[in-house]
Amino acid sequence: MTRQLVAATKALLVLTLVCGVGYPGAVLLVAQLVPGRAAGQPVLVDGREVGSHLLGQPAGGPGWFQGRPSASDASGELSGGSNLGPSNPDLAAVVADRAASLRAANPDAAAAIPPDALTASASGLDPDISPAYALWQVPRIAKVRGLDESAVRRIVAAHVEDAPLGMLGQPRVNVLALNVALDARTAGEE
Known part of the structure; x- marks a missing residue:
């Protein structure tokens, strides 16, 4: 032994x-x-850390680009999806509620709501949205911030990242980088 x-x-x-x-x-x-x-990948503004390029976080209000819905309110401690399957009627109700909320918050958006605006990311911490979702939000943001829509569209276009290696995934836009650039543009207007 x-x-x-x-x-x-x-x-x-x-x-x-x-x-x-x-x-x-x-x-x-x-x-x-x-x-x-x-x-x-911390994001610094005026020497102050405002977030991470790798983690989604809730945006401040109607004047900022919004990220994907999160079942965990973008909390790292609670990350994860809702686990509602495509055949679950609760998922259809959640998506319908999100669509109604998005339409109410974006009355000037004429196009169909992009899918990533309606479906939560698997981790709940997705930092990126599709270019279509970013462009869909432009009328609201331009109106709230008093900017020309074309100026906001240029900011979106400047922040579109191609798929890694040109084939892994889809083009995407980092929401935090977009909001930081939008704040810089708005500060430059004043």
Whole structure:
């Protein structure tokens, strides 16, 4: 029995060193090769951190671009989807409620509501929206901020990111980057 206890203790120590020190240390070293991403890609405005390029967050009101709906209110502690399947009648009701809310908040938007405006992201923390959803919000934002719609459309166009490697996913727009650029433009107008 003593031999087994010594072997188990040695295994515990070795695995603790490998899994608790070695592996995390190796990951930390590799992460330093891309320091911006390792730090969560913080977005700074006037030296103050306003958010992360990698995490969605609720926007401040009608004068800002809104991200995708979140079942967790964009909380990292509660991230996750609603787990409502496509055949669940509750999902249809949730989507109908979102559509009604979006139409009420965006009465000047003439086009159909883009799908990513109606469906929550799987994590609830998606930082990006489709260019179509960003453009759909332009009339409301231009009206609230007193800007020309074409100026807001140019801001959206300047922030469209192509799919990685040109084939992985869809073009997207980072909501926080868009709102920071919009604030900078509005500050420049004053």
